[in-house]
Amino acid sequence: MAVSTESPRQRHKVAVIGSGNWGTTVAKLVAENTKAHPDLFEEDVQISPVINTYHENVKYLPKIALPPNVVANPSLLDAVKDSSILIFNLPHEFIGNVCRQIKGHILPSARGISCIKGVTVTEDKVELICEYIGETLGIYCGALSGANIANEIANELWCETTIAYNTPPCDRRSENGTNGDAAHRDARGQVSKIDLVPVPQEYPPVDHTALHKLFDRPYFTVSMVSDVVGVSLAGALKNIVALACGFIEGHGWNMTAKTAVMRRGMLETIHFCQEFFPETIQEMTFWESAGWSDMIVSCTSARNWRYSKMAAERGVSLYEIERTELNGQKLQGISTTKEVMSFLKARGVADKYPLFKAVEGIVDGTFEVKNIPVLFRQ
Ligand SMILES: NC(=O)C1=CN([C@@H]2O[C@H](COP(=O)(O)OP(=O)(O)OC[C@H]3O[C@@H](n4cnc5c(N)ncnc54)[C@H](O)[C@@H]3O)[C@@H](O)[C@H]2O)C=CC1
Numbered sequence: 001m002a003v004s005t006e007s008p009r010q011r012h013k014v015a016v017i018g019s020g021n022w023g024t025t026v027a028k029l030v031a032e033n034t035k036a037h038p039d040l041f042e043e044d045v046q047i048s049p050v051i052n053t054y055h056e057n058v059k060y061l062p063k064i065a066l067p068p069n070v071v072a073n074p075s076l077l078d079a080v081k082d083s084s085i086l087i088f089n090l091p092h093e094f095i096g097n098v099c100r101q102i103k104g105h106i107l108p109s110a111r112g113i114s115c116i117k118g119v120t121v122t123e124d125k126v127e128l129i130c131e132y133i134g135e136t137l138g139i140y141c142g143a144l145s146g147a148n149i150a151n152e153i154a155n156e157l158w159c160e161t162t163i164a165y166n167t168p169p170c171d172r173r174s175e176n177g178t179n180g181d182a183a184h185r186d187a188r189g190q191v192s193k194i195d196l197v198p199v200p201q202e203y204p205p206v207d208h209t210a211l212h213k214l215f216d217r218p219y220f221t222v223s224m225v226s227d228v229v230g231v232s233l234a235g236a237l238k239n240i241v242a243l244a245c246g247f248i249e250g251h252g253w254n255m256t257a258k259t260a261v262m263r264r265g266m267l268e269t270i271h272f273c274q275e276f277f278p279e280t281i282q283e284m285t286f287w288e289s290a291g292w293s294d295m296i297v298s299c300t301s302a303r304n305w306r307y308s309k310m311a312a313e314r315g316v317s318l319y320e321i322e323r324t325e326l327n328g329q330k331l332q333g334i335s336t337t338k339e340v341m342s343f344l345k346a347r348g349v350a351d352k353y354p355l356f357k358a359v360e361g362i363v364d365g366t367f368e369v370k371n372i373p374v375l376f377r378q
């Protein structure tokens with residue numbers, strides 16, 4: 001396809017979909033960057049649904065002043081309608097509903113980044129959230145995941161993250177003024193079924209350079225990679241392992257037992273990726289922030305760990321803790337465990353994942369925490 005060599009006239013408009021703890025934090029750091037890079041991005045960042053008139057999210061991110069260019073938009077459709085970069089950031093249980101609402105109301109050439117940790121399972125198919133978003137909306141969507149505690153980042157305490165993005169061939173602009181015409185491949189390495197609309201030449205390209213400028217802050221170091229499978233699945237499956245670590249600690253064991261569970265959990269995570277996405281998985285991804293770093297932080301200081309520990313200490317179900325202690329927030333580990341196990345059972349391979357299976361049993365009250373070591377006896 002022939003393209004103009006003129007410099008882009010349009011700038012990207014960015015919308016963040018989801019205004020919870022992490023969505024609001026990401027909107028803040030992205031808004032700092034859109035202001036810093038006026039050549040690439042419009043300054044205002046739309047966020048939907050709502051933050052209050054004091055420019056603070058009193059429910060999900062209290063006491064953090066948001067930059068004035070984070071614009072709360074009560075209408076989801078209005079927030080996304082002419083945004084060329086969509087950042088998805090809400091508990092994964094709600095993504096189906098949100099995609100159904102915005103389908104047909106976004107720019108066909110929009111590009112997405114999913115900050116969501118989870119998977120979707122339909123019958124015996126497991127899908128990455130970014131894959132699900134891309135297929136439902138007919139766009140390309142990458143994934144951001146890392147060892148990231150929203151409140152710390154909102155307070156500008158340094159951490160790292162990983163963004164996986166495979167710039168589609170139709171968006172790769174060569175020096176001789178042509179777009180790449182190779183087929184776009186999906187997360188499984190297959191030729192994609194989506195008929196992608198290229199990012200128009202009037203806009204700056206959406207590639208690793210632009211996304212790095214959009215997300216990287218002095219307190220938020222971004223690594224760009226291309227392994228969307230590894231980044232997405234490491235972020236989703238570590239929540240199952242975090243539940244196991246909370247149960248272990250609530251039961252009275254300590255760091256040595258937790259590191260055993262982390263190691264076993266990482267082995268099951270890597271095995272899962274290799275078993276179901278062998279074409280595209282890259283083992284080095286597990287050494288990124290989205291890999292081991294997220295495993296460690298999630299099993300020692302995040303919500304899935306904290307509240308499963310509380311459940312074990314109090315001897316009550318995790319569902320009850322989620323209902324009574326989380327102020328409307330979701331423990332992603334509960335539904336991810338259910339979804340992953342239903343997929344593994346449908347495939348007849350659940351026994352190859354003893355830790356994931358045990359976590360489901362503990363959540364359902366059919367397996368006792370004290371029996372975890374028995375799973376690994378030779
Ligand atoms: N909070 C954190 O530190 C981090 C979270 N993540 C991931 O980011 C994603 C979002 O997490 P959080 O922001 O913490 O979630 P949260 O629990 O704070 O989010 C609540 C959000 O869900 C929305 N919501 C509630 N009920 C809804 C419904 N019925 N329909 C549609 N939307 C509804 C709310 O408007 C709000 O935007 C998750 O996948 C999580 O694993 C990733 C890294 C860090």
Ligand SMILES: O=C(CO)COP(=O)(O)O
Pocket residue numbers: 117146147148149242294297298302303304305332
């Ligand atoms: O993903 C996270 C840490 O990287 C946050 O995990 P929680 O949802 O368990 O708080």
